[in-house]
Amino acid sequence: MQHLSIFPVLIPLLFGAIMLLPPLSRDINSQRVSAIIGTFFLLISSAVLFYKVNAEGVQLYALGGWQAPFGIALIADKVSSLMVLLSGFLAFAIMLYAIAGQDKGGAYFHPLFMFQIMGINGAFLTGDIFNLFVFFEVLLIASYALLIHAGGKQKTQSALHYVILNLVGSSLFLFGLGILYGTLGTLNMADMAIKVGQLEGETATLAKTGALLLLVVFGLKAAMLPMHFWLPKTYASASAPVAALFAIMTKVGVYSIFRVFTVIFGENAGELANIATPWLWPLAILTIAVGTIGAFASPGLKTLSANLVIISSGSLLACAAINTEAATSAALYYAVHSTLASAGLFLLADIMSRQRGKAEDRFVRSRPFVQPRLLGFAFAILALALVGMPPLSGFVGKVMILQATESGAQTMWLWPLILIGSLAALIAFSRGGTTLFWRHNGSVLTEAEPAKKIEIASIALLLCVSPIMVLFGGDITEFTQQAAHYLHDIQASAYGLLPGASQ
Template sequence: MQHLSIFPVLIPLLFGAIMLLPPISRNINYQRIASVIGTLFMLMSTATLLYKVNAEGVQLYALGGWQAPFGIALVADRVSSLMVLLTSFMSFAIMLYAVSGQDKGGAYFHPLFMFQIMGINGAFLTGDIFNLFVFFEVLLIASYALLIHAGGKQKTQATLHYVILNLVGSSFFLFGLGILYGTLGTLNMADMAIKVGQLQGETATLAKTGALLLLVVFGLKAAMLPMHFWLPKTYASASAPVAALFAIMTKVGIYSIFRVYTVIFGEHAGELANIATPWLWPLALLTITIGSIGVFASPGIKTLSANLVIVSSGSLLACAAINSEEATSAALYYMVHSTLASAALFLLADVMSRQRGKAEDRFVRSRPFAQPRLLGFAFAILALSLVGMPPLSGFVGKIMILQATQSSAQTMWVWPLILLGSLAALIIFSRAGTTLFWRHNGSVTAEAEPAKKLEIAGIALLILASPLLVLFGGDVSEYTQLAASYLHDIQASAYGLLPGVAQ
């Protein structure tokens, strides 16, 4: 069990590499079996890891026996173990959907899927900011290829913009790392958190430049305004399993913001304390606003789903700007809800699109669905959850965010925008449901493709998470509160990982 912390990285790496070797690489059925088994193993290992962390405390894994801050360290705490469990559960559900036939559009879908999961899990677990960059690059390289899965001019064009933007972001990331290493002499997050409070004068100013460069990079990943423009077109043009997996991509950027600007540049950081907060406040609120406008302007379900991801990113960034244990706890709960619900909506949009012929997922009149009751029920549950209506998890998550506001000024800005975002989602979902399910031309044709059993199973797993998050809401919120307390406690999140350092 001592190696459990590296399993979320090692399992997808091994399964991805195996699927590149013959005879598995030449047989799609072998790849499907391997992918389902790999994601199931990952789900089991991450669930065990979360249980162990919750029972025994933080698990620090030093690769090769080289101890921090000099070696490569993986840190499984309550925050990172929650995120890798979320990734594994979502990946398993998406893979069930993909093996029903959505993986045939291009070669190497399954190994690329595994490599991207490896990068995402590594980004959540790493305790070293340079290895955060390494895992960012792993997940980005896999995502470049996955985006053009199934080809097409629209996908290639969207991918080009995505690649160029992220290459620029990677350059900024390296510049920021270089500046921080030059001023602090380390890139281990716990060690940086201890040393950053000692910086003064010009050295502190230089470190601030590096820290703000990282904020630009993480904001790009999180689709923070004004770096959000790539997301709607990119997500809407991706194949359904890829778009669903990408629902957690923005959360990697948001997680990095919480980790870096709470642990390293938190209240203890001297001249650099809370340096991200003045920037996060206006950008978070503007991100919610622009996302809500995008929701109103969405011509179809896929674009609507993408714009809802932007709204959720803005809401989470607002929690980062509030910068309190209550806000971080609310963000963790809402992050789980919004990721799973968004992924489910991307998959559902694909099923609905295939049953509507040329109308696809657009909000126009078309032939009826082949499975109107099944799709209508799934659409209604997701709509209520994403709008934030009781008794589903979206309501609980938004209530937690609203309650986390600490001053009248925060309440005055956050409450109206969160509620107006919910109103925008309610209006567009009402319009969409009316058009998609009640306004029809003609009748169901033989070409309409019913959802397969595995597709239904994958979507059902993701939808089921919403009522379960409410049913076990007390336990989940207690866990997120403990996770937030750890993240804001410099003694535990920094000194606790470097026992040889004097406090």
């Protein structure tokens, strides 16, 4: 059990590598079996790691026995273990959907999928900023290929913009790392958190430059305005399993902001304390506003889903700007809800698109669905969850965010935008649902096929989480509060990970 912390990285790496080798590389059915087994093992190992962290505390894993701050460290705490469990559950549900036929559009879907999960889990678990860069590159390289899965001009064009933008982001990431290493002499997060408070004068100014470069990079991943423009078209053009997996990509950026700018550049950073807050607050507010406008203007269900991802990213960034334990707890709860609900909507939009012929997912008159009641029920549940209506988890998450505001200025700005964003989503879903389910031309398409049972099971898995998060809301919020307290406590999140350090 001592190696449990590396399993969420090791399992997708091994299964992805194995599926690249003959004969598995030539047999789609063998790849499907391997992928389901791999994602199931990943889910089980993530759940066991989550339970162990909750029962025994932080699990620090030093690769090769080289202790921090000199070696490569993986840190499984309550924050990272929750995100890894979310990643494992999402991967398993999406893979169930993909093996129904969506994986046939291009070569190497399954290995690329596993490598991207590896990069996502590594980003959540790493205790070193340089290795955060490495895992970012792993997940990005896999996402470049997955984005053009099944081909097409629109996918290629979106992929080109996405690749260029992220290459620029990677370059800025390296510049920021170089500056911080030059000023602090370390890239281990716990060691940086201890040393950053000792910086003064020009050295502190130089370190601030490196930190703000990282904020730009993480903001790009999180779709923070003005670096959000890549997301709607990219997500809307991707195949359904890829778009659903991409729902967690923005959370990697938001998680990195919480980890770096709470632990390293938080309350105990001396001259650099809370340096991200003056930038995060207005940009988070504007991100919510832009996502709200995009939701109003969305011509189809996939684009609406993508704009709702932007709104959720803005809400999470607002929590990072508030920078309190209550706000961090609210962000953790809301991140789980929004990731799974958004992924479910992307998958549902794909089924609807296949049953409407040339109209696809656009909000225009078309032929009726083959399974109107089933799709209508799933659409209603996901809409209520994403709008934030009771009694589903979206309501609880948004209430927690609203309650986390402290000053009058925060309340004045955030409350109206969150509520207006929810109203915009409600109007968009009402408009879209009315067109999709009630405004029809002709009869059901003869060539349209009903959703397969395994596709329905995949969406049902994602759907059931929302009511469960409400039923067990007390236990879940207690956990998120404990996780938030750990993240904001430098004695635990920094000094506790370097036994030789003293304050």
